[in-house]
Each structure stands twice: as structure tokens, then as C-alpha cells.
Amino acid sequence: MSAARSAVSRRAVLGGLGGVALGGCTRDEPRAAPSPSPDVAVLASAIAGEEGLVGLYEAALRAHADLAGRLAPVLARHREHLTVLRRHRVPGTVASSAAATPPVVTPPAVPPSAEEALELLARTEREAAAARAEDVRRVAPAMAQLLASIGACEAGHAALLAEDGR
Template sequence: MTPTRRAVLGGSVAALVTTTGCTSVGPGEAPSPGPEVTLLNGVIASEAALIALYDAVLAAHQGLSGRLGKLREHHVQHLAVLKRHYVPGSTTGTATPEPRPSAAAPRTESGALSAIRSAERKAATARADEVRRVSPGLSQLLASIGACEAGHVQELT
């Protein structure tokens, strides 16, 4: 039986949690962020931007909701899993950023689909690059997300 995306992402979270140690800091001391924090912030911002683009397109082109609704939901799930990777007081992260991106939808449905396809392709390419720069647990999660985004490109073609 093929594992579901949810099972793969859940396993990735468990792997990262077990491979990430916590450091203790005194009152008023901010932990020094590990090298993955900046990258993780960027991935979270990227997922939030994709959701904003989907929201803008779906608001402007309701006829695409059947085709795009489940793809948008994948990004909502990605964002939730990524946000769980922040462990206050650790070198993995300090606080979950709350990006509030906005996006504008192209005027036509074909233009909207093209914009989403392009954004998905860019995100998948970024995830493929990022997996080389992070710990194995986070690498597995980013690879899973990137594969999903690449699948979205194919689905939108």
C-alpha cells in the first residue's frame, strides 16, 4: 500500500523532532537561531504566499474552485507542518512567523492557472535546492513538500 502524503509529512515531523535537541537559555535571553531558522522562515513565507495566490485566484475565478481547492488545501497542510517545526528555546527556531502576504489574481482563468503553475514550479525548484542545506529530518519534509508542488505543476499542465 502506498503511504499517503499525510503519513509521509507526519513521519517527517517525528523524524525532525527526534533529531532536534533543545538548549536552555536564561530569562530574557533569546536563543541564537540555528542556520535552518532563516531557511525555514523562507519556506513558511513561500507557502503563505502560495496560499495567498490561490485565495486571490479563487476569489476572482470561482469556476476554478473544483480544480484548485484541493491544491490550496495541500499548502495549508504544508504550512501547518512547517510551523510545528519551531521549538521555542531551541536552535531550530524561536517563534512562528506570521506572514501576511497578499496577491492579485490575473484577469483571465488561463492567466490565473499560468501564474499558479509558475509559482508552484518556482517553489518546487526552491525546495529541491533547500534540501541540500538542512538536517536530514527537515530535508525529508522539504523534499516531500517539493514533490507535492512539482505534482501540482503537472496537475495544472
């Protein structure tokens, strides 16, 4: 064999490449689950809020059927909000903080008079609109746009419910 060919054999090169390839197959340390984005917690809270509003409107309609003309369209909007929010939920995401799993809120009892029921609904709508305004500060821009739109709708509901001419 000549000096140039005897330096490295083909078997040695292939064996070295095999060793390098096997060396890359070492076990990595298990990675911690990525922490959820703030959007997950805010979305869960917004969904819970909309579920509470839907429940309150349904209870108000059961107690005051005469308000159906005013309340049914608003209830339909809240159901739409809930559908859209649920579409943004990513299956399998869990949040690490208690804020991400808001407690189930039982809607307050509907007052016996229609006027008081409308006042309760208007106040609840204002609170929901304020909550969405706070939420937009904590989420990504796309989610902020959605929450701002829902919050604006809730503010409009509050104004509509507060109008005279019940």
C-alpha cells in the same frame, strides 16, 4: 596527640572543602546566545513561501470561483504544508541573519482570465518546488526529507495545473 592525628584536623578538612566549594561559585562570563542552525532560516523561508501560496490560491479562488474544483484541493494541501512546517518552528528561536526573516511577500495580482490565472499558479508552484530543492541542501536530514516532500508535491501541483481540460 599523636603525630599521625595532629597532621590534619577534621575542621581543617571541612574548611578546605568549603573553600573549594565556594571557589566553584565564581561568576562566569555571560555566554553569547548560540547561533541558530541553518534549519531556522530555511524553515522561516519555507513558511513564508507557503503563506504566499495560500494567499495566492485564496485570491485566485475569489477571482475565479469556476476553478474551485481544481484549486480547492491544491489549496488544502498548501494549508497542510503550512501546518506541518509551523509545527517544526521552535518558539523563541531567532536567526541572526536577514535571510532568517524573509520579507512578507505580497502575492501577485490574479490575472483576469482563468487560463492566465492557472499559468501564474503553475509557474509559482514550479518556483516553489525549485526553492525547496535548494533548501534541502542546507538543512539537517530530517528537515530535508520534509522539504523534499513538500517540493515534490509542489512540482506535482505545477504539472496538474498545466494539464489541459480546465
